[in-house]
Structure formats: C-alpha cells, structure tokens
Amino acid sequence: MGTxxxxxxxxxxxxxxxxxxxxxxTADRLSPEAPVPVLVGAQDADRPGGAGLAALxxxxxxxxxxxxxxxxxxxxxxxxxxxxxxxxGVEVIDLATGGGTPVKTRVRTADRTLIRFDxxxxxxxxxxxxxxxxxxxxxxxxxxxxDYGRGLAEHGGLxxxxxxxxxxxxxxxxxxxxxxAPVAGTALAVPNADEAFLLTGGPSGRDLAGDTxxxxxxxxxxxxxxxxxxxxxxxxxxxxxxxxxxMIVPVSPALGDSCGAGDRLAVTAAVALGxxxxxxxAVDAAVAAAGRYVEAGGPAxxxxxxxxxxTDPLMLAARVRAAGGKVVGAGGCFDLxxxxxLSVLARARRLGDALIVCVNSDESVRRLKGADRPxxxxxxxxxxxxxxxxxxxxxxxxxxTPESVLAELRPDVxxxxxxxAGRRLAEADLVESWGGEVVTVPYLDGHSTxxxxxxxxxxxxxx
Numbered sequence: 001m002g003t004x005x006x007x008x009x010x011x012x013x014x015x016x017x018x019x020x021x022x023x024x025x026t027a028d029r030l031s032p033e034a035p036v037p038v039l040v041g042a043q044d045a046d047r048p049g050g051a052g053l054a055a056l057x058x059x060x061x062x063x064x065x066x067x068x069x070x071x072x073x074x075x076x077x078x079x080x081x082x083x084x085x086x087x088x089g090v091e092v093i094d095l096a097t098g099g100g101t102p103v104k105t106r107v108r109t110a111d112r113t114l115i116r117f118d119x120x121x122x123x124x125x126x127x128x129x130x131x132x133x134x135x136x137x138x139x140x141x142x143x144x145x146x147d148y149g150r151g152l153a154e155h156g157g158l159x160x161x162x163x164x165x166x167x168x169x170x171x172x173x174x175x176x177x178x179x180x181a182p183v184a185g186t187a188l189a190v191p192n193a194d195e196a197f198l199l200t201g202g203p204s205g206r207d208l209a210g211d212t213x214x215x216x217x218x219x220x221x222x223x224x225x226x227x228x229x230x231x232x233x234x235x236x237x238x239x240x241x242x243x244x245x246x247m248i249v250p251v252s253p254a255l256g257d258s259c260g261a262g263d264r265l266a267v268t269a270a271v272a273l274g275x276x277x278x279x280x281x282a283v284d285a286a287v288a289a290a291g292r293y294v295e296a297g298g299p300a301x302x303x304x305x306x307x308x309x310x311t312d313p314l315m316l317a318a319r320v321r322a323a324g325g326k327v328v329g330a331g332g333c334f335d336l337x338x339x340x341x342l343s344v345l346a347r348a349r350r351l352g353d354a355l356i357v358c359v360n361s362d363e364s365v366r367r368l369k370g371a372d373r374p375x376x377x378x379x380x381x382x383x384x385x386x387x388x389x390x391x392x393x394x395x396x397x398x399x400x401t402p403e404s405v406l407a408e409l410r411p412d413v414x415x416x417x418x419x420x421a422g423r424r425l426a427e428a429d430l431v432e433s434w435g436g437e438v439v440t441v442p443y444l445d446g447h448s449t450x451x452x453x454x455x456x457x458x459x460x461x462x463x
Contacts, residue, residue: 009274010065010139011058011267014162015051015146015153015174016124017070018102019077020259020299022047027109039109047302048081049104051146054174054263056302058144059088061271067091067136071124071152073101093133095155099124102150111257124150129157137165142274144266145171149178159183170273173224174266175199184223188279190266190286191218192230208237212246215239228283230265230290232258238283249284251291257298265290313356313393317409325353329411331402333360334381335374340417340443342388347441348415349390356393356409357385358402367400403427412436417443 022045027037048056055068068085072078072094078101085092100121107114137143143165147153159180165171166185173182173189177198182189191199193206196214200221208231215227216239228238228249235251268289272282293301317327330348334341334357349355359381365374374381382394397405406414406427414431417440428438 008063008065009141010067010136011061011270011274012067012069012136012140012143012165013051013055013058013146013267014069014143014158015054016148016150017052017068017072017081018049018104018148019081020047020049020053021045021103021105022108022299023105024108024300027114037109037114039107039114045300046080046084047299048084050148051263052081052085053260053299054144054146054267055085055090056088057260057264058267058271059090061267064271065089065091067093067140069093069095069133069136069158071096071099071126071150073099073121073124075100075121077101077103091136093130093136095126095129095152095158097125097127106259124152126152126155129155129161133158134161134164137161138168140165140169140274142169142270143171144270145173145182146263146266147174147176147179149176153179170270172266172270172273174262181222182224186222186224187273188226188228188269188282189218189222189224190228190230190262190269192262193232196229208234208248211237212239215246226279228269228279228286230262230287236265236283236287238280240279247280247283249287251287256294256296257300258294260299261290261294264293313395314408316354316393317356317411320352320354321412323353326351326412327409328352328355328413328415329358329406329409330355330415331358331360332417333365333369333374334385335365335369335376337376337381337384344415344417344441344443345385345388346390348413349392351413351415351439351441354392355390356395356411357391358405358409359385359394359396360400361396361398364398364400401426403430406430410434410436414438416440 023042025039025042027039029038030036031038047053051068051070055066058064058066068090072082073096081101082092102121103119104116106116145153163183163185166183170187173186175182175189175191175195177195193211196211196218200214200217211229211231215229215237218227219239226238226240228236230236236249238247238249265286269282269286272285320327328348328351330345359378362374362378378396382396385391385394395405414436416425425438431438
C-alpha cells in the first residue's frame with residue numbers, strides 16, 4: 001500500500017506553516033551608541049518553517065512524493081512560502097480562507113543567533129476539508145503531523161480523516177504543548193524533552209529517568225503505539241509499552257545550528273516506517289539523520305552551498321573543488337569490510353581534502369563475484385563505509401566498472417589498493433581525461449573477503 005504506479009511513495013505532511021527568515025552578516029565591532037554588535041554585509045534567506053520545513057526536507061527524500069496539508073495566510077509571507085514549496089516540488093493543499101502567515105526572523109553572525117523576533121497573525125480561519133485531502137491520505141505510504149499549536153491539528157474533519165488514515169499506514173505525530181493529543185492509531189509520537197515536560201507537567205527530573213517516565217505516561221494517556229522523546233545531543237529514548245524496557249538511542253555529538261532538527265528527525269522516522277522498517281530502526285535512523293543535519297549547518301544547508309559536513313557526495317565534491325581542494329575517489333565492492341579495506345581508505349584520505357567511495361551495487365557484485373555474493377547488502381555496506389572517519393561520502397553504482405559514476409564525480413585522484421600495482425585500470429583513460437591521476441596505495445597482505453569466505457566454508461561442523 002502507498003506505492004504509486006511509477007514506483008514512488010507518497011508522504012502526506014499535515015501541519016502549521018510559518019515563514020522563516022535569516023538575516024546573516026559579519027559582526028566584528030560594537031556600536032558606539034550601545035554595547036550591541038554592528039552587522040555588516042547582511043543577506044536575507046527565506047525558507048518555509050514549521051510543517052513547511054518538514055515538507056521541504058521530505059521532498060529531498062529519493063523515491064518520495066510529498067503533499068503538504070496546511071493553512072497559508074493570504075498575505076505576502078504566505079505567497080512567499082507557497083513559491084518556495086512549489087519550487088521544491090511539494091504539492092500544497094491549503095485549508096485557509098484568510099488571515100496572515102507568522103514570520104520568524106533570526107539575525108545571525110558566526111553561526112550564532114544574536115536576536116530573534118516573531119510576528120504573529122492570530123488564529124487562521126480554516127475552511128471545510130477538501131476531498132483531495134482524503135484522497136491523498138488514502139494513497140499515502142506514511143503520514144506526518146507537525147503540530148505547531150496554531151489550530152490546524154484541531155480541525156474536526158481533518159482529525160477524522162487522519163484517524164482513518166492511521167489504520168492503514170504509519171502515522172507519526174510531532175506534538176505541541178498547546179495542541180491536541182494524537183489521533184487514535186498513531187504509530188509514533190515524537191515530542192522533544194521540553195515538550196514532554198510541558199505535556200505531562202512532570203514528573204520531575206530533566207534526565208534520562210525523567211524522560212523515560214514521561215514517555216511511559218504519554219503512552220498511557222495517548223492512543224499511540226510508541227513514544228520517542230528526543231533529547232537533543234543525548235539522542236532519544238523510545239518506549240513501546242508498559243512492560244518493555246526503554247530503548248536508548250545515542251547520537252554522535254554535533255555542533256551547529258539545531259533549528260529544524262526535530263523536523264528532520266520526524267521526516268526520517270515517517271519515511272523509514274513508510275518503507276517498512278521497525279519503529280526501533282526508524283527512530284535510530286531519525287536520530288542519526290538529525291545529527292547529520294545539525295552537523296551540515298542546519299537550515300543553512302538548504303539555502304547556502306557552503307556549510308561543511310556530510311551531505312550529497314557530488315555536492316560535497318563540488319564545494320571542495322570550488323574552495324581549491326582536492327577530491328579523492330576510491331572504489332570497490334567492500335563486502336565484509338576488513339582491515340585491508342580500512343588501510344586503503346585511510347591512506348587514500350590523506351591524499352586530498354575529501355574522500356568519496358564508489359561502491360558496487362548488489363547486482364554489480366553478483367555479476368562480478370557470483371550468485372552467492374554479496375554477503376552484506378549495498379545499503380549496509382554504504383552505511384558502514386559512511387561511518388568511517390576517513391570517508392566523507394559514498395556513491396553506489398550499478399555497472400560492472402565505475403566509469404559512469406566517475407564521470408559525475410570527476411575525482412582529482414583515483415585510488416586502488418596495492419594489489420592492483422603494475423596493472424593499468426580500465427577507468428584510467430577516463431580519469432586522466434580531466435587531469436586526474438590514478439594511484440595505488442599499499443595493501444595489507446592476507447586480507448581478502450573471498451579467501452575468508454572459503455575458510456569459513458571449510459571449517460568442520462561441530463555437533
């Protein structure tokens with residue numbers, strides 16, 4: 001259910017929308033009139049906020065179509081949000097019959113917010129539920145509700161439609177302390193720690209034990225299947241029932257702009273559940289995605305091509321080259337990642353400013369290695385490689401040789417292990433055509449996936 005004729009899935013995002021605006025500049029002196037910084041070279045950047053940001057992030061998910069059910073104010077800010085969502089390919093179903101759009105403006109410098117000022121427009125008048133909303137909910141593989149406390153989640157017709165939708169697909173609810181409880185059948189609620197505290201009025205203790213107790217209390221009070229309380233740099237805690245043990249999901253500490261990290265987490269969780277993953281897997285993936293989002297610069301990564309961090313490998317390569325750096329590429333199957341692979345990749349990374357690893361897909365490995373390979377699927381191989389400190393990005397390719405992906409990546413250096421020394425690679429002409437070079441690095445002897453698999457199959461069976 002939820003897979004469309006062209007193989008894509010649909011995510012329906014429901015919630016309140018605002019216009020987020022960042023004014024960013026440089027501040028290296030204080031005003032003579034008052035002890036306040038003077039901002040120079042200021043530039044404006046607009047983006048959809050609230051559920052609009054969630055829809056924008058979801059539109060980046062490969063293989064997914066996004067519908068946003070919201071209320072857009074009938075003003076310049078609302079028209080600006082609509083333009084930005086249209087440009088991102090988000091289908092918008094607007095329930096508003098008038099009113100204005102809230103604007104949140106941050107003044108920032110050196111990755112810090114100096115001040116934020118909000119303009120509110122009061123309650124948004126909403127009309128009856130269009131038939132298109134029920135149609136899109138029926139088509140959806142997953143639904144995400146982002147409640148920002150402005151009344152949309154209390155719309156009677158919409159709540160009825162969401163309750164029906166929750167019986168046939170996973171529904172993720174990102175609540176607000178001023179909003180209503182999730183609808184019956186909600187698969188996962190994802191309040192942050194502050195929201196959970198306000199929603200429950202306690203219990204006291206702003207720590208893991210307190211968050212776990214609050215999650216259990218929300219489980220008892222809400223008609224939901226799981227509650228995950230997100231805890232910022234401390235990850236998340238997932239509670240699935242009164243009898244089960246809580247699952248703790250840690251996260252690698254990330255420094256950066258955390259604005260929108262909750263939306264990134266909620267979107268990833270909804271997409272993961274809509275793809276058939278377990279709640280524990282969905283929350284784990286969501287916490288990791290939120291950490292990467294913060295590391296990549298938060299909302300600035302949507303409008304500014306310069307933030308550092310792990311992002312799309314081709315975009316990363318372009319940024320490195322634009323800054324005068326050197327892009328290094330390495331390729332292989334990387335089935336059963338072992339010390340020999342680690343040695344090659346660590347040495348390759350030292351040859352430039354970013355290392356992008358090109359990995360054979362499962363079908364490509366089968367053609368090269370046989371029907372019983374790979375032992376580890378392409379998604380897990382890519383995930384393991386991405387987790388290495390020396391790897392900045394991973395690209396998966398389907399061909400037997402990496403020429404097509406190399407033509408996109410155009411690395412300055414293409415690296416293979418020393419076991420290829422003395423041989424000219426088939427892709428060498430291509431790499432050299434744009435001035436790149438092909439090199440080998442020392443390879444640790446005695447490390448081969450094939451030989452290890454042969455050894456395993458020869459081991460006697462102990463009964």
